[in-house]
Amino acid sequence: MLDADSAAAEPEPGLPPVTERGGSRGALRLLTASGSGRVGLLLFALMVGLSLWVTFTYPRDFGVSRWSNPAVWADNPRNAPPNWTRFFDDVVPHSVRILTTPAETETIAAGEVRTFSVPIESSAAGSPGSLSMTLNGVAFRERPPALLAALVRPDGGRIRLSSVPIAAPRPGESPPFRRFYESPERVLLSSGPTAAQSLSGFFADRYPGVVISLPQGDLSPALFGRPADDGSGRIVAIDGDFELEIQAVVADPADEIAPIRVTAAGTAYGLMGTDGLGRDLWEGLLYGFPVALLVATLTAGASTLIGASLGIVSGYRGGAIDAVIQRFSDIVSNVPTLPLLIFLVTLLGRHLWLIMLVLVAFSWPGLTILVRSMVLQLRSGQLVESARALGASRRRIMTHHVFPQVAPFIIAQMIFFAPGAILAEASLSFLGLGDPSIPTWGQMLEAGFRTGALYVGYWWWVLPPGILIVLTAIAFMLLALALEPIVDPRLRRPS
Amino acid sequence: MAATVRQLVIRALTLFGVLLAVLILLVISLGATGYSDNLLRAQVSEETRALRQSLSQTVRDPAELERTVAARQAEIERFYGLDTPWYQRLPPAVLRVLRLDLGESRSLRTADGSRDVGAIVRERLPYTMLLLTSSSLVTSVTGLIVGVRMTTRAGGRLDRGVAYFAAISFAVPAWWLGILFILVFAFRLQWFPSGGMLSTPPPEAEWDRARDLAWHALLPILTIVVVSVGPYIYTVRTMTLSVAQEDHVLLARAKGLPERQITNRHILRVAAPPIVTGLVLGLAGSLSGSILVETIFNWQGMGRLYFDAVGSLDEGVIVALTFVFTLLYVMLRFLLDILYVLLDPRVRLAS
Numbered sequence: 001m002l003d004a005d006s007a008a009a010e011p012e013p014g015l016p017p018v019t020e021r022g023g024s025r026g027a028l029r030l031l032t033a034s035g036s037g038r039v040g041l042l043l044f045a046l047m048v049g050l051s052l053w054v055t056f057t058y059p060r061d062f063g064v065s066r067w068s069n070p071a072v073w074a075d076n077p078r079n080a081p082p083n084w085t086r087f088f089d090d091v092v093p094h095s096v097r098i099l100t101t102p103a104e105t106e107t108i109a110a111g112e113v114r115t116f117s118v119p120i121e122s123s124a125a126g127s128p129g130s131l132s133m134t135l136n137g138v139a140f141r142e143r144p145p146a147l148l149a150a151l152v153r154p155d156g157g158r159i160r161l162s163s164v165p166i167a168a169p170r171p172g173e174s175p176p177f178r179r180f181y182e183s184p185e186r187v188l189l190s191s192g193p194t195a196a197q198s199l200s201g202f203f204a205d206r207y208p209g210v211v212i213s214l215p216q217g218d219l220s221p222a223l224f225g226r227p228a229d230d231g232s233g234r235i236v237a238i239d240g241d242f243e244l245e246i247q248a249v250v251a252d253p254a255d256e257i258a259p260i261r262v263t264a265a266g267t268a269y270g271l272m273g274t275d276g277l278g279r280d281l282w283e284g285l286l287y288g289f290p291v292a293l294l295v296a297t298l299t300a301g302a303s304t305l306i307g308a309s310l311g312i313v314s315g316y317r318g319g320a321i322d323a324v325i326q327r328f329s330d331i332v333s334n335v336p337t338l339p340l341l342i343f344l345v346t347l348l349g350r351h352l353w354l355i356m357l358v359l360v361a362f363s364w365p366g367l368t369i370l371v372r373s374m375v376l377q378l379r380s381g382q383l384v385e386s387a388r389a390l391g392a393s394r395r396r397i398m399t400h401h402v403f404p405q406v407a408p409f410i411i412a413q414m415i416f417f418a419p420g421a422i423l424a425e426a427s428l429s430f431l432g433l434g435d436p437s438i439p440t441w442g443q444m445l446e447a448g449f450r451t452g453a454l455y456v457g458y459w460w461w462v463l464p465p466g467i468l469i470v471l472t473a474i475a476f477m478l479l480a481l482a483l484e485p486i487v488d489p490r491l492r493r494p495s
Numbered sequence: 496m497a498a499t500v501r502q503l504v505i506r507a508l509t510l511f512g513v514l515l516a517v518l519i520l521l522v523i524s525l526g527a528t529g530y531s532d533n534l535l536r537a538q539v540s541e542e543t544r545a546l547r548q549s550l551s552q553t554v555r556d557p558a559e560l561e562r563t564v565a566a567r568q569a570e571i572e573r574f575y576g577l578d579t580p581w582y583q584r585l586p587p588a589v590l591r592v593l594r595l596d597l598g599e600s601r602s603l604r605t606a607d608g609s610r611d612v613g614a615i616v617r618e619r620l621p622y623t624m625l626l627l628t629s630s631s632l633v634t635s636v637t638g639l640i641v642g643v644r645m646t647t648r649a650g651g652r653l654d655r656g657v658a659y660f661a662a663i664s665f666a667v668p669a670w671w672l673g674i675l676f677i678l679v680f681a682f683r684l685q686w687f688p689s690g691g692m693l694s695t696p697p698p699e700a701e702w703d704r705a706r707d708l709a710w711h712a713l714l715p716i717l718t719i720v721v722v723s724v725g726p727y728i729y730t731v732r733t734m735t736l737s738v739a740q741e742d743h744v745l746l747a748r749a750k751g752l753p754e755r756q757i758t759n760r761h762i763l764r765v766a767a768p769p770i771v772t773g774l775v776l777g778l779a780g781s782l783s784g785s786i787l788v789e790t791i792f793n794w795q796g797m798g799r800l801y802f803d804a805v806g807s808l809d810e811g812v813i814v815a816l817t818f819v820f821t822l823l824y825v826m827l828r829f830l831l832d833i834l835y836v837l838l839d840p841r842v843r844l845a846s
Contacts, residue, residue: 327512331516334510334513334828337783338783338786339821342801342805342817343813343814344524346805346810419665419666423668430787431786432805432806454677454682455682455689457678462678466675469668469671470663470666470668470671474663474666477663478662
């Protein structure tokens, strides 16, 4: 440890000289030969596949235009567990339906009635939290269409819900009159006087003698419920199939109604649930793959490039250059990275490239010291000596005769750098220093921790990002483990 | 002996170079980005505003007021050194930091309200040390016992299991494991508190307080131990195994020495230096890791202080703590070198 320089100068007699020709093919064979290598390759291929998919399907500025844009997630339930938790928990899946073509079209004297219908699921365990529809555009020629919504209950009730006023033509406006195309109109169907009136009328009719008070604000519990049998006036949820009916009465058959979005708010959402802002965690988790791979490969690649080339130069040139490089890498390798990373990112701004730059700046020295000691061995080897005797230049010897011999080792080391880079970025993001325009797993964890999701048990928010961080790091570890025989020839099995 | 001293001196100089390099990096990044200037200017304008307010009560003439304020402002600027460029102003500040005079914080305080960063660090440091030393102790004892035991069963199922466990440990960030533990042990099972250092209200009696503190420290310590014990067991096992195959051990066995004596005197004594190295390097790693682990468990040590300083953008504290962390790290590294000399006769006697 103290005397690394002089010890490394003389090749250890027990070690076979580091010569490995055809390194990359040998490396591939090693990877497929061991169990850990195969698992590592499989995981790695999976991550690359997902990353490619994300790269091609996600918008380029996903972080700004979608992830950090509250408008995108406005309709989603907040802190909702994944849909599949319904199998062991009382949750109601969140459902969003887009209505394009009417189920029925009827021609009447005054024009045409288009009826859309949406089945809505409700069970005794829980009913939708609210019901809303969003109009994405209405175009008419003579009179504004009338839009009427009603909920058909399994116990025979038909509750009228709020209707949507559509502004009549303004003076100076020419047909067709277009409404809501620029800013979609969201209508909360499960509240308002129309629904309350219709509902209490129906209850008085269907369940006479029971006095119930409708909930304040959102009427959903009553819309999807009935009075309890014990006569206490409580409302219990109904098990059964509801149907939302939307009727559009248009004056002219050419009038257009763009796809209507109907949202039955649930308490569970999607494959992976939502966070405190209603963001679909599945989308964010997927986006983490290309980012993690980018951080890992770029950081590992750059560190390896710097570390290896300095090591080769240091070992081959010797003398003052060697001394300077060795002192320098000695100093850099003793710097505690995380505190400095925190300092620099706080000071210079939260950018992903800056994080990677600092990581590279502090991670190369280990490799330099190792490669140098290997090159010292090779320098006095026959291959290099004969190249020198033939009059090859220093640069040519280093790139053509020294580098190929240490290349397999360097590749294995490069893979070894990757998990460190991923974990460092995650740690920094977790401290709230991640790049705000590029969501990462670490940042999702940070959001969960900052808002206290951890202390109320929102496991779907804090577990999956961490598991993916660990899995990604493990994939690289497994690859590195399988390549270990290259790094340590003593482990090479006799074949 | 002289050679050893020379090596230790070189090592000390290198590590001092690390400290200096870090400080220079801090100064350049503070100065060249104009960060320090902006900071001081904000301070000056704040003080000038306060001055103008208090003067306006007594000085009625606006021109007179302006003149007095301007004169005073120049004075304040000179006091903060804003009339000199950063590369002249900051070096004295560095020297001050080197003498451990760490300046004042903007918002963070000690329990009794002092804003002296040195006092804050002195208040927090023992708590960090409590976590780090106790977890290292548990790790080293477990590692030694299990690692040495495993030597006799090398290649077995347990051996392979520990190898995988060690490999996975490298991939699991301690802070995420902490999150997992809080979810399971504090939230689901409610065996341990989810964070903090003392219950509310804290117990009165001295002894009860200590017990309460230990109770809160258990989960963070367990987190650090679980992450670091796997690699350590593996180091111990590998080192002991390679020594156990050497000739002198075979000779000791041939002499019929008791197995315990062979393990203690002939194997562990020889394998001690790398085993200790592994432990101290692990400790140095946990030092940086403590920033995150303490944050998770709301443990009011140095790491949590760092997190709070980053959160409240208290640059003075961030700079001071970056330096203190580097200092502690470098000191650990030097301790390692001294231990190495003490433990390895080959290093000690080489001349």
